[in-house]
Amino acid sequence: MAHTMKMLRLGTRGSPLALTQAGLVRDALLAAHAIEVEIVPIRTTGDRVQDRALAEIGGKALWTKELDRALLAGEIDAAVHSMKDVETIRPPAIAIAATLPRADVRDRLIGAPAIEALPHGAAIGTSSPRRAAQLRRLRPDLVPVVFRGNVDTRLAKLATGEVAATLLAAAGLERLGRHDTGVPIPPEVMLPAPAQGAVGIEARADDAETATLLAAIDHPPTHACVLAERALLAALKADCHSPVAALATLANGVMTLAAELLSEDGAAHVSGEAQGQPGDLSFAGDLAADLLRRAPDAVRKLFAA
Numbered sequence: 319m320a321h322t323m324k325m326l327r328l329g330t331r332g333s334p335l336a337l338t339q340a341g342l343v344r345d346a347l348l349a350a351h352a353i354e355v356e357i358v359p360i361r362t363t364g365d366r367v368q369d370r371a372l373a374e375i376g377g378k379a380l381w382t383k384e385l386d387r388a389l390l391a392g393e394i395d396a397a398v399h400s401m402k403d404v405e406t407i408r409p410p411a412i413a414i415a416a417t418l419p420r421a422d423v424r425d426r427l428i429g430a431p432a433i434e435a436l437p438h439g440a441a442i443g444t445s446s447p448r449r450a451a452q453l454r455r456l457r458p459d460l461v462p463v464v465f466r467g468n469v470d471t472r473l474a475k476l477a478t479g480e481v482a483a484t485l486l487a488a489a490g491l492e493r494l495g496r497h498d499t500g501v502p503i504p505p506e507v508m509l510p511a512p513a514q515g516a517v518g519i520e521a522r523a524d525d526a527e528t529a530t531l532l533a534a535i536d537h538p539p540t541h542a543c544v545l546a547e548r549a550l551l552a553a554l555k556a557d558c559h560s561p562v563a564a565l566a567t568l569a570n571g572v573m574t575l576a577a578e579l580l581s582e583d584g585a586a587h588v589s590g591e592a593q594g595q596p597g598d599l600s601f602a603g604d605l606a607a608d609l610l611r612r613a614p615d616a617v618r619k620l621f622a623a
């Protein structure tokens with residue numbers, strides 16, 4: 319053999335969804351380059367701790383810490399993430415090198431045909447402060463209960479009748495082949511989490527070779543929208559445990575960023591929208607400041623602490 323092909327080691331969490339997403343990244347890389355790709359599953363804190371609400375653990379970097387360590391130690395060349403689980407502030411030595419095209423951004427309700435159709439006082443399985451607050455804004459009688467585990471675990475728990483319904487991201491359900499599970503909730507009714515539906519690939523900031531390989535599979539519109547949603551989070555000093563929703567969309571080169579902040583019980587909320595150019599995300603920070611200015615106290619105290 320004259321040549322050994324370049325081998326790119328791709329770190330990922332080990333859940334079925336994470337492995338599926340890593341497979342999408344591998345397939346895209348193999349289609350773009352004559353390289354080999356090895357998928358390296360890594361167990362994260364978030365995978366180990368299944369019995370408490372993540373927000374309760376209060377831990378940071380639940381899904382990324384171990385992958386960050388492996389990346390910085392050179393055990394892997396890149397890490398695949400659901401971007402909505404990635405901390406707002408990343409280590410300076412790690413860069414978001416690419417994002418795949420975004421999937422369906424909506425949440426799906428599973429267990430009832432519509433939020434209005436849920437029985438009075440129904441228990442809804444979710445550990446997402448955003449989903450719990452949005453549900454209670456629409457239906458203050460509903461009772462969110464802690465619901466953890468990967469997508470299959472949650473669907474199995476729902477089947478036991480422990481809760482009347484649950485909400486899951488359409489993106490994850492689609493990627494797992496569950497095309498008929500649940501009904502999509504329009505973003506006008508329930509704005510999704512920042513970066514929902516976007517798969518990102520991170521690499522070491524000083525690794526130019528990997529950056530070049532990943533640039534070939536980047537989807538710039540998705541990348542720009544994810545950066546805008548993350549810029550809003552940064553300006554709010556929020557993270558994936560904050561009751562905040564945000565969605566950026568691009569049309570004719572103009573980006574529109576919609577956002578909503580809620581109190582934990584959804585009784586207080588504020589929402590707004592801003593437009594700008596994808597090359598200058600200052601409008602995201604301006605929107606954050608405007609929302610905080612207009613927010614009721616019960617909302618403001620959760621942000622920009």
Ligand SMILES: NCc1[nH]cc(CCC(=O)O)c1CC(=O)O
Nearest residue numbers: 400403486487489490514515516
């Ligand atoms: N927090 C868990 C998580 N992280 C990413 C997804 C789904 C895929 C995505 O939104 O990109 C999910 C499950 C869910 O919210 O239903």
